[in-house]
Amino acid sequence: MTQKLIALDLDGTTLNNESKLSSKTKRVLTSAVQAGHIVSIVTGRPYRLSAEIYDDLHLNTPLINFNGSLGHMPHNQNWDLEYQYTIDRGIAFDLMAHHYEFGINYLAAEGKSLFLAAQDNPIHLGFFPTTLATNQILSQTTLSEDPTSLTIALDRDKQPAVIQYLNDHFGDQVDVAPWGGPDSVLEIGAKGIQKATGVEFIANQYQIDRQNIIAFGDEHNDTAMIDYAGWGVVMQNGTPQLKSIANDITEATNEEDGVANYLTDYLGLAE
Template structure:
């Protein structure tokens, strides 16, 4: 069988709704690797919140984080490692306007960077409820350009804040609201999304685009699903993603939909 590059989103796709890898998912991915295919995580999550899954799956491929902005190989040096960043001044500008837009929290991140400034507690599970002294975001502590910025903002002001960022900094960054219940804006370098990372992986492994299978469930997977030769939307995916996908899994992420689809397609059973 032709070697495939399998690009896996994490939340809502490879992970169940408890953010756990099921046994079936782990054994299926192991079987795919054993059959000679390349499996790679391609997620919006930072590396600090995805490496445990990488290790559980026993991967040795590069991992793509921050929606395509960071490509690296955990635990080892990869000569093609890359990281897209944007000017730290954009973060500092938003820190100044924190009261005006009722921003609850701003986090600036990169491969070796995690700083946040919290005005009030937020229920966004991706962030520590208590920040240590060396995690405090300020003009003094932010000494490097970040790869990603995440802002928790009161829902009624989300659109206004998005417009402000796009008007002032739209030629340098893209702004994307999160799907789901949290009112969060995610900011990354202009024009960079998951397909950028998947294309780099395909080139690295000399795998034709038509032999890329990508799985996703949310708007941040759109470009990756379009790029892949076989773009697969989860049963639980957004309607928009299902509309552009080549296929939809029969089962959702709590029923091992990705593993079920992969098993049948690659005849792993």
């Protein structure tokens, strides 16, 4: 079979509802690599929350974090193709100055090896520490470099106004996207950078034609990647909007090894 690039979203797609890799998923992805295909993670997560999964799959391909804004080769600090799109740290300071009127409860600034946050009260979002260490506190002094991503947890009724404010004041520099799911969270990244940016980058490294890219996703931040891939597959548990642009939809959900089952059939892998 022609070599494929398999681009994998993590949450709601490759991972189950406990944010874990099932043994079947690990087995099938290992078989895909052994069959000569390229498996790569393309996630909105920062590196700090995807490194363990990358290592658990024993990958040696580029890892894409922050929805396409960071492309790097884990465990190879000297990889000269690494890229990182950043945003003006002044935007973080502006949000900090308006945090009360914007109903911001938590603001995190992150990069490949950067994590700083400001919070009024401890929050429980899963992706962020509930208690901040002294060297993780965001301030104009500690944020000395431009971050790759800003994430804000805020009162839901303030979301539309904050999105409007960011678009009016910084819309030529950044894109603002709300998280799916129950949490009221906005993610801010470099203008025009999407998961498709990372997928195209990986495909170019391996000389993989677009028609030989298969991508899996479930949420709005996967839209550009699903659209870009020659074969975009959306999870059974994916959003209706994403399903509407899919080439195919898995029969099983992320909780039922949807990716593993689909790839076994699609690639003709031995059970």
